[in-house]
Amino acid sequence: MGLNLDEQKAVDRFRQSVAEPSMTKLVILDFWAEWCGPCKALTPVLEKVAAEYADKGVVLAKLNVDEEQFIASQFQVRTIPTVYAIFQGQPVADLTNARTESQLKQMLDQLLAKLPVQTGAEPAQDITPLIAMGEEALAEGDGERAASIFMQILEIAPDNGEVIAGLVRGLVAAGRIEEAEQILSSLEPELAADSHLERARSALALAKDKPEDSELAALRAAAAARPEDMEAQLAFANAAFAAGERDDAAATLLAMVAADRAWNEGAARAKLLQIFEAVGLEDPWVSATRRKLSTVLFG
Known part of the structure; x- marks a missing residue:
């Protein structure tokens, strides 16, 4: 398909969270970002209506454009929030202009009347x-x-x-x-x-990057002594996270992004995203750190 590894991972995540559920359900796909005020205003509306329409075969999927730039580009997203209805892997309606409950419900009712959406919640697995x-x-x-x-x-x-x-x-x-x-x-x-x-x-x-205590101390000292040395900062951030000191690791990486986000092809931001994935995007610490990253990137 001509995709690099990161793009293939993005496609796999999209397939699992959006494309596969849309084979039987109507998926409301919401493109958003932490820094987007209108997105935050729209989210409660989407969540409320999706919950009310769950037994009609409607599910909500949210896609952060900062983290999934490749997928957003495939949908040619230019502004956010952008909201699509997806069925059987294809966009079937643009729901972006439906900003109230009544508007969204009206559009969903029209779609559900035409599409063979399977109703009812899927049974939870025993595990x-x-x-x-x-x-x-x-x-x-x-x-x-x-x-x-x-x-x-x-x-x-x-x-x-x-x-x-x-x-x-x-x-x-x-x-x-x-x-x-x-x-x-x-x-x-x-x-x-x-x-x-x-x-x-x-x-x-x-x-696997976990250092000995003496090595971590040496890396910490080197990073403190040479704050402009990006290699020293990254080495300490890697070791600090591996040693369980994720706050120090994140603070160092955020400072690197603030100082020079393009250094080494965005290595500091890429390391932060790897940490987010390892910890889990639903983790409260990750959510708080992502907000800090958005503030650094977008002010």
Whole structure:
């Protein structure tokens, strides 16, 4: 397809979150950004209507244009918010001008009358509460417990990419790096391509940079002594995150972006995005740090 690796990952994420659900459901696709005031005003309207229309086969998908620039460019998004209705992988209506509940409902009613959308919520999988339990353990920093939970779930769903990714992340958090590597390297190609595993790979890649205490201290001292040395700043940020000091890592990377966002082809911003993926985009720390990044980039 002529896509680079980042573009292929973006396509995979879009396929999972938008294209595949749209095969049976009507997906409201909202292009937004943290810094966009009108987007924040529209979000409650979209969420309320999507919830009310869930039993009619309507779901909401949100796409941050700062993080998914390739997908936004494919839709030729010029301003935000931009909102489309997607069915069976194709845009079927532009909902951007529907800024009130009544306007949005009217347009959705017209679409639902014409399209063979499947109604009713999909039944939750039995393993969903167990996955949530594992994610909670990860959020609390208990890697051993998370790994144990996901190992048990794996017995129920051995080919579930989300479960395997959770197990790998748990092992990484517990410092069991070699075991995590063995699991990833032993996957069949089809399962290895599961988009959930990208987060696990990011977590593993970052954890492999974990330094000894003396090395971290030396890198910290070098970064403090040479604030204009971007290589020294990046080396410390990598080591700090791998050592569990994500606040220091993020602060260093944000300062680098503020000083020279284009340095080394945007290496500081790329490292931040890798950290976001490894921690999880739904994590409160990630949300707060993303807001700081948007402020640095857009003022």
